Amino acid sequence: xxxxxxxxxxQKENPADAKIPSHKLMVRSxxxxxxxxxxxxxLPLGIKVLKNIENIIRQEQERAGAIEILMPTLQSSDLWSExxxxxxYGEEMLRVVDRHDRILIYGPTNEEQVTEIFRKYVKSYxxxxxxxxxxxxxxxxxxxxxxGVMRGREFLMKDSYSFDLNEDTAKISYYxxxxxxxxxxxxxxxxxxxxxxxxxxxxxxxxxEFSVIAPTGESEIFCDxxxxxxxxxxxxxxxxxxISEAVENYLSFYSATDEKHDVNNFNKTVKKKDQISGxxxxxxxxxxxxxxxxxxxxxxxxxxxxxxxxxxxxSYGIGVSRLVATIIECFNDDDGIIWPISVAPFKVNIIxxxxxxxxxxxxxxxxxxxxxxxxxxxxxxxxxxxxxKKFSDGDLIGVPFxxxxxxxxxxxxxxxxxxxxxxxxxxxxxxxxIDKIKSIIxxx
RNA sequence: CGGAGCGUGGCGCAGCCUGGUAGCGCACUUCGCUGGGGGUGAAGGGGUCGGAGGUUCGAAUCCUCUCGCUCCGACCA
Numbered sequence: 001x002x003x004x005x006x007x008x009x010x011q012k013e014n015p016a017d018a019k020i021p022s023h024k025l026m027v028r029s030x031x032x033x034x035x036x037x038x039x040x041x042x043l044p045l046g047i048k049v050l051k052n053i054e055n056i057i058r059q060e061q062e063r064a065g066a067i068e069i070l071m072p073t074l075q076s077s078d079l080w081s082e083x084x085x086x087x088x089y090g091e092e093m094l095r096v097v098d099r100h101d102r103i104l105i106y107g108p109t110n111e112e113q114v115t116e117i118f119r120k121y122v123k124s125y126x127x128x129x130x131x132x133x134x135x136x137x138x139x140x141x142x143x144x145x146x147x148g149v150m151r152g153r154e155f156l157m158k159d160s161y162s163f164d165l166n167e168d169t170a171k172i173s174y175y176x177x178x179x180x181x182x183x184x185x186x187x188x189x190x191x192x193x194x195x196x197x198x199x200x201x202x203x204x205x206x207x208x209e210f211s212v213i214a215p216t217g218e219s220e221i222f223c224d225x226x227x228x229x230x231x232x233x234x235x236x237x238x239x240x241x242x243i244s245e246a247v248e249n250y251l252s253f254y255s256a257t258d259e260k261h262d263v264n265n266f267n268k269t270v271k272k273k274d275q276i277s278g279x280x281x282x283x284x285x286x287x288x289x290x291x292x293x294x295x296x297x298x299x300x301x302x303x304x305x306x307x308x309x310x311x312x313x314x315s316y317g318i319g320v321s322r323l324v325a326t327i328i329e330c331f332n333d334d335d336g337i338i339w340p341i342s343v344a345p346f347k348v349n350i351i352x353x354x355x356x357x358x359x360x361x362x363x364x365x366x367x368x369x370x371x372x373x374x375x376x377x378x379x380x381x382x383x384x385x386x387x388x389k390k391f392s393d394g395d396l397i398g399v400p401f402x403x404x405x406x407x408x409x410x411x412x413x414x415x416x417x418x419x420x421x422x423x424x425x426x427x428x429x430x431x432x433x434i435d436k437i438k439s440i441i442x443x444x
Numbered sequence: 445c446g447g448a449g450c451g452u453g454g455c456g457c458a459g460c461c462u463g464g465u466a467g468c469g470c471a472c473u474u475c476g477c478u479g480g481g482g483g484u485g486a487a488g489g490g491g492u493c494g495g496a497g498g499u500u501c502g503a504a505u506c507c508u509c510u511c512g513c514u515c516c517g518a519c520c521a
Contacts, residue, residue, distance in 0.1 A: 012470065012482065013456050017514050037513065091445095092520075109521085143445070143519065157521055209521090218520090285521060319521035354479055388481040395481090406480060416480085 001346065002368075003381040007044050010393050020216045022328035023148030025337050029397045031324075038145025038153030045397060046324070048345035050156065053323050054135055056187050056342060057158050064180035066131040066160045071113045073137055077103040079112035082297050092140045106139040111293050111315055114161040118311070119299040125165050128301065128311070129173055133160035135320060147216070149321045150281075150329075156320040163311045165303060167290065170312035172240050174206060174288045175247040177316040181210050181284050182232040182250075184318070188327055189340040191228060192283060195221050195255040206314075209257065210284035214329045217279025222266055223255035225274040281326050288314040331421075337398030338420050347371075347441055349399035350380040353387045353406030364405050367415075367430065374434075376441060395420065401437050 009030040018024040026032045031046030042050060058068065074096065080086035086093075094106040107113065114132055122130065135158045145153045162173035178194065185192035190212050197209040211221050230250060237243050254270050256262065257280075266275065291310040294300065300308050331338040341347060348371055352364045364380050371378040379399065381390045387406075394402050404416035409427055417433045418425040428436075 009454095011455060016450090016456065019515085034513090090519095138521080140520070144515090144517090146515085151520080155521065159521090282521065317521050322521060356479085385479090386481090386483055387479055388483070391481045393482080404480075408480070 001377075001379045003379055004383050006379065008393075008397065009043065010396055018148060020147050020150065020329065021332050022150060022216075022325035025328055025332060025396070026148055026325065029337060032149060034148075036153075038142060038151070040149055040152060040154070045345045049324050049339070049343055050321060052343040052345070053188065053327075054156075054158070054320055057184055057318055057320065058135070060180045060184040060187070061133050061158070061160060063183075064131075064176045066133045066177075066180075068134060069117070069132050070134045071107070071110050071117070071136060073106055073139070074104045075107045075110075075113050077105050079116055079297075080105060083112050083115075083293050084296055085112070092142065094139045094141045107136075108138055108140045109157075109315070109317070110134070110136070110159055111161065111313075112297065115293045115297045115299045115313070118161075118163055119294075119297060122163070122311075123301060125301050125303045129162060129164045129169055131160055131162045131173060131177075133158060133316075148325055150216075150325040151218075152321065155322060158318040158320055160316040162314040162316070163299075164314075165301070165309075165312070167312055170288055170290070170314060171206075172244065174286065174314050175240075175243050177286050177314070178208065178247045178250070179232060179237060179243055181286065181316070181318070185210060185212075185283065186232060187342050188323065189342070190283070190323075190327065190330060193221065193223055193227055193255060193280070194250055195223060195257050195280070196251075196260055197257045197285065198259050206288035208286050209280075209282045210286075211280030211282050212326055212330060213276075213278035214281050214326070215279060216329055217281045219280055219282070220258045220261075220277060221256070221280035222261050222275070222277045224253040224270045225276050227253045227255055228276070281322075281329065282319070283323055283326055284316070284318045286314065286316040288312075332398075333423075335392065336396035339398045339400055341400050341441055344398070344400050346377045346379040346399045348376055348378040348401045348403060348437060349394045349397070350378060350403045350405060351387075351390045351394055352380070352382055353390075353404065355382070355384050357407050360405055360407055360410060363410060363430075367403060367405070367434070370434065371437075374438065376437065401440075403433060 011028050014024045015027045018027055026046065029045060030043050032040045032042055034040055077086055093108055096104045096106060098104060135156065137154055138157045139154050142151065142153050145151055160177060164170035164173050182192065192210040192212055194208045194210055197207045227250065235246055237246055254266055290312050294310040294313055300310050303309050327340065327343060328337050331340060350364050350368055352360050354360050368378050368380040381394065398420055400420050402418040402420065404418060409415060413429055414427050415430050415433050416425055416427050417436065
C-alpha cells in the first residue's frame with residue numbers, strides 16, 4: 001500500500017476530551033472518529049486492526065467447536081418480555097419504535113434471540129452439544145460513555161451461546177470456551193487473567209471474567225501470581241478430560257473481582273509475595289446459567305429417555321472493539337502505538353527519506369512489492385514530507401517494522417531496520433533485513 | 445440521574461469579567477530552498493463565534509431557553 005493512496009489522517013495534537021493513552025492514540029493515529037457520545041466511525045487503520053482481532057477470535061472459536069452465525073442488531077421486544085428481561089435490563093436498552101408502533105431493541109446482548117433460534121430448530125438431545133456464536137455490534141445506552149472505544153455505547157462483541165443436555169456437559173462447554181479465551185488473548189500478547197466474577201444481569205452461578213491488568217483498568221482485581229505463570233499452550237488439550245484438568249488447574253488458584261474478593265481467604269491461601277492486585281480491564285466474560293432463559297422461553301429438547309427437559313445454556317462474550325483499545329493500553333510509549341505483530345494493521349512500514357531521489361524511490365517500490373509477494377502487509381510512506389514527519393507518523397501508527405531507506409546507506413546496499421517494539425535500529429543489507437522480518441513474522 | 449465544566453476556521457486554544465461585528469499555534473494551498481527525527485522562506489485561503497429568542501444604537505462578550513460534548517460519582521463487554 002502506498003501511503004499517499006491510503007487514508008491515515010494523523011494529527012499532532014491530542015484531542016481535548018481524550019484522557020487515556022489508547023483514546024488519544026486512536027484519534028491521533030487516525031483510527032477512529034467520534035460521531036456522538038460513545039459512538040465512533042472506524043477509519044481504515046482502525047478497521048484493519050479490528051478485523052485482525054476479529055479473525056483471531058474467529059479462528060479460536062472455530063477451533064473450539066463454535067459455529068458462526070449472524071443475528072440482527074435490532075430485536076423484537078417480545079422476546080425480551082418472554083425472558084422477563086424487558087423490564088429488568090432497564091434504561092441501558094435502546095428502544096426503537098417502527099412505523100407500526102412496534103418496539104424494537106438495539107440488542108445489548110443476544111441470549112433471547114439465540115434461544116429463539118435454538119427452540120425453533122433443535123428438538124433432540126442428538127443435536128447437542130451446540131455452540132453458536134456471532135460477531136455483531138451491540139448497543140448499551142451507558143449513562144456515561146468514556147475513554148473512546150474502551151467504553152463506547154456502540155461496541156463490537158463476539159458472543160457465543162452453548163446448549164447442553166445437562167449440567168455436566170454444560171461444564172465441558174464452559175471449559176472449552178475458557179481455554180479458547182486464554183488462547184485468543186495470548187495470540188494478541190495479552191496476559192489475560194481469569195477471575196471469578198459476579199454474573200450480573202446475565203444470570204447464573206458459574207462465571208469468570210478475563211481481565212488484563214493495566215493502569216487504566218476500571219475495577220480492582222486480586223489474584224495469585226502463579227496464574228500469570230501458567231501457559232495454556234504448553235499442554236496438548238484435545239480430550240474433555242485434558243481440557244477439564246487444564247481449566248481446573250487455573251481455577252485452583254485464587255483470583256477474584258472486587259465484589260467477590262475475600263481478604264481473609266486471600267491471605268490464607270496466597271503467600272504475601274504472590275499476591276497480585278491491580279486495575280483490571282475486562283475483555284471477556286463467560287457465564288454458565290443453566291435454564292435461566294430456556295425455561296421461560298420453552299427451549300426444551302427430548303432426551304434419550306424420551307423425556308422433555310430444558311437445555312443448559314451458557315454465554316461467552318469478548319469485547320472486540322474494546323480489545324483494540326486494551327492492546328494499545330498495554331503496548332504504547334511516548335511516541336505512539338506498538339502493535340503486536342498478530343494484530344498490526346501493516347507489518348512493515350517503508351520510509352523513503354529522500355523523495356526526489358529516483359534510486360531511493362525505486363528501491364522502496366521494489367522492497368514493497370517483494371514483501372507484499374511474501375504475504376507481508378506493507379505500507380510505503382511515499383509522501384512528499386520531511387523525514388522527521390515520516391518518522392514520527394511511523395512511530396505513532398505503531399507498525400512493528402520500519403525499513404528506512406535513504407541515499408546514504410543505499411549506496412552500500414544497506415537499509416536501516418527499526419523494530420518498533422524495542423526502538424532499536426540497525427543498518428544491514430536488504431537481504432538480511434527481509435530475512436529477519438520474515439523469520440520474526442512467520443515464527444509466530 | 446446527582447455534581448462540575450465546555451461549545452470561537454480541520455485540531456488545540458486566547459478574546460467574554462470591564463459590549464464597538466475576531467486572534468494565535470498547528471494543519472491546509474502555491475512557489476522556492478531542503479530532506480537521517482514533526483526543517484525553512486515567501487505568498488495565500490478558510491470562521492460571524494453550537495442554536496433560538498431577548499436587552500442594546502451596537503452582542504462572541506450581558507440575560508433566557510435549547511441542543512451537543514466532556515469531567516467526577518453510582519452501573520457496565
